[in-house]
Amino acid sequence: MSVTISFLGGAGTVTGSKYLVRFDGKALLVDCGLFQGYKQLRLRNWNPLPVAPDQINAVLLTHAHLDHSGYLPLLVKEGFSGPIYATPGTRDLCKILLPDSGHIQEEDAEFANRHKLSKHETALPLYTRQDALDTLPHIKTHDFGRAFNPIPGWKATFSAAGHILGASSILLEVAGRRILFSGDLGRPDDLIMSPPDEAPQADTVLIESTYGDRIHPVEDMLAELAAPLQRVAKRGGVAVVPVFAVGRAQALLHAIHLLKLRGDLPTSLPVFLDSPMAVHTTHLFEAHLGEHRLSQQDSRALTHGATMVNSTDESRALASRHGPMVILSASGMATGGRVLHHLAHYAGDHRNMVILTGYQAPGTRGASFASGAKTVRIHGRDVVVNAEVVQLQSASAHADANQLISWLRTMPQAPDQVYIVHGEAGPADTLRARIKHELGWRALVPEAGSTWPT
16 A cells, blocks of 8 residues: 555646645645636636545645645635644744635625626635634644654654745655655745755655746845835835735845845835735744844834834825835735735826736736736726836745755755646746756656655
8 A cells, every 4th residue: 555645736836735645544635725826726726625625634734825725714614624733833824814815705705796796696705714713723833843643653744944934844754655845945045034954855755846947036135126116216106015925025124124224225215014914924023033034123123114004994095195105015916905906006107116026926917017918907997007017036935946956955865756846837847857857866747636656
């Protein structure tokens, strides 16, 4: 009897990560993420899993980003009653992200119904805020480096992956096989997060490939961010910055703080963080000092370097202010949230700027802005884009292709098999070829829904 892995998501795409490990009648799910981006991908969120949720014994989470955790409330709603294991940082972030995700889906469904935008008689949310709150008691925490038993006879260990607070790689040991899930790997030169731990020895490796065909530029985020913000400040414009509430928002806040300290930006330039989720996340950095490069003083500066916008009334009030100013608002690929209102309000003015802060998945509004679209559809109407659009190349929280290869090289010995996951077809196959030719290892890109031995 062999241990198998079914690739239920995060295969052939960067979202929806779900890897089902089966052995001897037991089933464990590593990550439980939402599909995002193209509509045909998002529609997969409504398809039933090929395994009944009540037949899954446990879930392991690499980290809290919704493309890795955002399906959990639906899993619980549909009958999963087992434990969800995560690091303390991931648990703390899930407390913020999952209820917010449910709330946004309820808001989007209500908006679609009010404006008759749905093809269905009544648009329904995938799950509600209450469904997300019902999920949180299932989350059990374990620290980095301490092995535990998610299922009797199975052993798991979290190691630090960088990327965001709490992010981990997971070594799963079952029936004599050692399976390593990279999760999303951070950069060794990240502005705020500590570098990933070295890769432990494993028989089978699943490695992400978001940037599997790209190398990050030598220019750092401070240098790349300074010039655009100087331009928009000089012309009195508004910079709207779609950010991931977890990780990217804090990196941008820290970068702007450093640019002001260096004199590259006027200290009077107003900065607003318009995302309750990002505001709450920013406060967590003081509680997890060992996971990132920021001192306690730096962590406190994150919360004092910008005006924290919590209520919807405060958010709406920003529209009555004049530039120059910078508005950081979720979501990072402009798929939902308050940033859509700011984009709709400011994108039409040539004095303004849209700053994209990293990878934009195909099919997202962020990708439309990045491609130079003259109009972008927001809330059922086409918004003209006259604002300058800037895409930062240095802001990614993912390891690039060379850094992924370097991480694999830290393994003491070659694994039997590498599966390349969490990437579009091109980057995934490019990384596969590099692993095969540079390392001499067996590597393949599994198709969505396929099952392979370990």
